[in-house]
Amino acid sequence: MNTVLSRANSLFAFSLSVMAALTFGCFITTAFKDRSVPVDIHVSKVMLKNVDDFTGPRERSDLGFLTFDISADLQPIFDWNVKQLFLYLSAEYTTKSNALNQVVLWDKIVLRGEQTKLYLKDMKSKYFFFDDGNGLRANKNITLTLSWNVVPNAGILPLVIGSGHESLTFPDTYETTKSY
Amino acid sequence: MQSIFSSIPTHMDYKGQKLAEQIFQGIILVSAVIGFIYGLIIEQFGWTVYIVLGGFAISCLLTLPPWPVYRRNPLAWQPVLAESQGEAREKPQENPKKPRKHK
Numbered sequence: 001m002n003t004v005l006s007r008a009n010s011l012f013a014f015s016l017s018v019m020a021a022l023t024f025g026c027f028i029t030t031a032f033k034d035r036s037v038p039v040d041i042h043v044s045k046v047m048l049k050n051v052d053d054f055t056g057p058r059e060r061s062d063l064g065f066l067t068f069d070i071s072a073d074l075q076p077i078f079d080w081n082v083k084q085l086f087l088y089l090s091a092e093y094t095t096k097s098n099a100l101n102q103v104v105l106w107d108k109i110v111l112r113g114e115q116t117k118l119y120l121k122d123m124k125s126k127y128f129f130f131d132d133g134n135g136l137r138a139n140k141n142i143t144l145t146l147s148w149n150v151v152p153n154a155g156i157l158p159l160v161i162g163s164g165h166e167s168l169t170f171p172d173t174y175e176t177t178k179s180y
Numbered sequence: 181m182q183s184i185f186s187s188i189p190t191h192m193d194y195k196g197q198k199l200a201e202q203i204f205q206g207i208i209l210v211s212a213v214i215g216f217i218y219g220l221i222i223e224q225f226g227w228t229v230y231i232v233l234g235g236f237a238i239s240c241l242l243t244l245p246p247w248p249v250y251r252r253n254p255l256a257w258q259p260v261l262a263e264s265q266g267e268a269r270e271k272p273q274e275n276p277k278k279p280r281k282h283k
Contacts, residue, residue: 002197004190004244011204011243015236018212022232025216026225080223153225 027155030081039072039146039162041089044122048136050174055130062136064129064170066105067122070146072162074116077150085110086149087118089125093142095135103129105144138172189246196250204239211235 045067053061070089077085088107095101105125110116129136136142146162192200215231 002192007197007200007244008240010201011208011236011239014205015208015232018208019229019232022212022216022228023225026219026228029220078223080219080225 023154026081026153030079030152031155033079035077035148035150035158035160036163037072037074037076039070039164041144041146041164041166042069043067043144043166043168044069046168046170047175048170048173050134050137053130053132059133062131062134062170064131064136064142066125066129066144066168068106068125068144068166070118070120070123072118072146072164074110074118077148077160078112078116081152081154082150083112083153084151086151087146088148089144089146091129091142091144093135093139095131095133095139097133097135101131101135103127105129136170137174138170140169142168142170144168192246192250193253193255195253196246200243200250204243207239207242208232208235211238 043066045065047065049063049065050060051063053059053063068089074085086107086109089105091101091103091105093101105127106123107126108118110118144166146164148160148162150158150160152158211231211234215228215235218231219225219228
């Protein structure tokens with residue numbers, strides 16, 4: 001029986017299948033693209049404190065403060081399958097208690113159509129750089145890396161690590177808290 | 181209420197149905213190809229979707245109502261038989277059973 005409704009149904013189903021195929025095509029045209037760009041990170045100021053960490057056992061932990069510059073051109077990452085980028089700056093280091101520590105210091109969302117040239121000066125970290133002990137003091141190899149998640153229209157959610165690292169060292173002594 | 185809806189003509193003949201199906205499939209496939217290429221060039225997948233939706237609207241307009249082009253080949257029915265012959269018409273059901281398999 002061929003009625004208006006059955007014609008509308010087959011038309012709608014066919015359009016939906018075609019749309020799904022197009023979405024898959026959108027995914028497949030961008031699936032094998034390299035979404036890594038060079039990133040320039042520069043740390044201008046490092047400060048180390050030893051403060052009460054109220055979240056853990058009642059001991060004093062190391063708290064680092066960084067001031068950093070980031071510059072990167074994110075334009076090559078964007079194409080028709082990118083809705084937004086989630087950038088985050090993470091610090092990786094080794095302590096006696098843990099072979100690998102990763103702390104996210106700062107993040108930023110770059111939407112499609114926004115300014116894609118990052119040129120950030122004297123940024124302070126958004127999140128506390130707390131160690132879970134005293135591993136920051138005199139740590140000679142803290143690596144800062146900018147990574148990003150590419151949020152697509154269709155397909156997988158790639159995690160890309162930007163090429164370009166910055167290593168920094170923490171001082172041997174704590175900054176003493178001034179009492180006012 | 182029901183009679184109003186059923187009085188709207190919606191019928192297509194068989195060739196018209198086939199033609200309508202070919203037309204909407206053609207329109208949507210062509211709009212999909214155009215939209216994909218256009219979206220790939222301007223790097224906006226949204227435009228691909230809009231173009232396919234446009235093709236969908238056009239093919240709705242063209243193939244949902246029973247335009248005269250879909251009613252050109254009406255079925256040629258047999259003329260109504262006379263009343264007296266009507267009862268002797270019953271055909272024996274031809275349903276040849278498959279021969280049973282013997283082992």
